[in-house]
Amino acid sequence: MELLKKWSNFYIEAGCDEVGRGCLSGPVVAAAVILDENFEQNLVNDSKKLNFKTRLELDFYIKENVKSYAIAELPPTFIDQHNILNASIHAMHQALDKLTIRPELILVDGNKFHPYNYIPHQCIIKGDSKILSIAAASILAKNYRDRLMIELHEEHPEYGWNTNFGYATKKHQKALIKHGSTKYHRQSFRLKYD
Secondary structure, X not given: OOOEOOOOOOOOEEEEEEEOOOOOEOXXXXXXXXXXXXXXXXXOOOHHHOOXXXXXXXXXXXXXXXXXXXXXXXXXXXXXXXXXXXXXHHHHHHXXXXXXXXXXXXXXXXXXXXXXXXXXXXXXXXXXXOEHHHHHHHHHHHHXXXXXXXXXXXXXXXXXXXXXXXXXXXXXXXXXXXXXXXXXXXXXOOOOOO
């Protein structure tokens, strides 16, 4: 199914998505994207449906061919303090803050969002597989976070973050039992598996 380029024909739209909500470690990362009218990219889709190589190729294309994009991250300490839902929404707000163009409508992947700067918003369940700007945001956020987790893997290779990216795989769970948690783990999440 072809993704919708515009939700409405009357507003400057920013698509927003986040990645890393279900991880045990690492930040939550959000991106916001305002498409150019001439943006054409049939390969752009929900980042979860794309392989690593395709996502990286699209990352460059998106950044070069949109009107504005921004990425924001919030660390585990913020997540532990404010909970993952609020941290995800706050990260999206921070990404919107960084855009060089003020949107007139915010399109959000999911069903929850907090009002932002008196700009109307529309929550769209599975928006990253329906709306092009949200799909583009999902790709930017995922690539950014994956690269970061690969870097953090160098510091703590025992958790396998270069392949599980902080998600609760068996290897990650076993490493937590054996080594305990790091400063990159979310202490408010279930981290004991024995």
